[in-house]
Amino acid sequence: MSQTAELINKYQRVFPEIIDIAAAKEVFWQNPQLKSVDESLKTVDFTQHDVQDAADRLNRFASYIASAFPETVTSEGIIESELVDAPATLTKLENYYDEVLSGRLMLKLDCNLPIAGSIKARGGIYEVLKYAETLAITNGLITISDDYKSFDSEEFRAFFSDYSIVVGSTGNLGLSIGIMGASLGLKATVHMSADARQWKKDLLRSKGVNVIEYESDYSHAVEQGRLESSQDPNSHFVDDESSRDLFLGYAVAAKRMQKQLIEQGITVDAEHPLYIYLPCGVGGGPGGICFGMKLVFGDHVHCYFVEPTHAPAIIIGMGTGLNEDISAQDLGLDGLTSADGLAVSRPSGLVCKAMSGLLDGVFTIDDNELYKLLALVYDAEGIRIEPSSAAGVAGIARVMAAQGGLSNNATHIIWVTGGSMVPTEEWQEYYNVGNGNTNNSY
């Protein structure tokens, strides 16, 4: 028997979806290990205290961020996105799926996050700042009660020029680490997988970031980055596959969103459930956000991840229980997707473990759908998103199909994870593909 057939044979009883996953068909998987949040948190290696610590650190850096990135002055150096009502998108989705979709639909616009234009502006930037803070404190440059505006100075940049930050990325993580690292004066190196778009590499090089390109996939780029960094004691490797800091940087989003929901008069309780749809690559971004949301809203929030049919990662790690010991390639899949931000074949073990009793489910989506949903969101809202971030748009209809209905009182939030930095011409091509005017050549 082939390795793939063996895997399917071994796991199809506990995880029947594995058959369709291996055939690159769309599936919907409800997590059979889901427990109450209280019960789950007993076994999760992260706490409320950890998230608060991360939130406090981001607050300390706000004066630096406002000083170094003028586009954040209005938000006083806090990198946050809007939460907007999306009735026009709901109507278009009803037409698209030819179904009545009840509840309230909202979009969380991480596509417009300042500095990096994607969800990576949360975790990625947080990890760079934490590294910089640790160096600055250890070397007596600053204490936590000082004004961190001094990080935006020649003195600090000269100090940081002896240190480097390294990451492996399909694109967006590289952007956030590279831009923030270069701004602090750190030497920044980004190991880019073959999926990475040219404009992301060009942008980073224009900021003085060292971009190393590979013909192979994300796992290889991460491997090379880890290796390079391990040979230099003055180098920090941002490990997308197992970083606690990335996870916590993402988790900070939840408390802030609670405030946004309150401001908009939205109740979340047993009668008014909240559903969140999160595009998923290696799992850190959606995992951190799901964890934060569960801390804030307990059992009243339901989180679903979305992965490309050709690059499923968390769904196979969690579904089989093998965590990081299974990859899309083990199931005979090619790992290729136009959703460059989700082009990950092996999940983060740290995230699989943390999500074990917390995550409600995962579904997969075909690449062609991504372009159509990208066009739909533009037609409804005038917002430009990238293919990866269109994955969550299918969430409300997919959950309804799986559960045979939806509560009228539910609020559904599509986490729109990236897009504002995509060059107009490139975005126009995505849109044309979505409207059937061009073939998908990505």
Ligand SMILES: *Cc1c(COP(=O)(O)O)cnc(C)c1O
């Ligand atoms: C990275 C990324 C994701 C997923 O985050 P992971 O931490 O890789 O799971 C989703 N959308 C976009 C646009 C991304 O860049």
